[in-house]
Amino acid sequence: MAENMMADLKKRKRPSMLPLSPNDGGQMCECAACQALDDGIRSDGSRIMTTRMMTYANEMAKRITKHFPRQTFG
Numbered sequence: 001m002a003e004n005m006m007a008d009l010k011k012r013k014r015p016s017m018l019p020l021s022p023n024d025g026g027q028m029c030e031c032a033a034c035q036a037l038d039d040g041i042r043s044d045g046s047r048i049m050t051t052r053m054m055t056y057a058n059e060m061a062k063r064i065t066k067h068f069p070r071q072t073f074g
Helices: 002-011 030-037 050-067
Strands: none
Touching: 002 050
């Protein structure tokens, strides 16, 4: 995903903020490694994914700012 975002950044004529939030209602990865980052399960059975989302956002920011140091995220 970081590679895709960086390829898109190279094509843009002006800087823009990159979103790092998941799509509403989007499907999330169900692999064991991703589920291991989850913070438990709510009473309705849905997973608490705060740590998973922040791990993803931080890793994306780290990879992208290595090549685009002034890039901002939302």
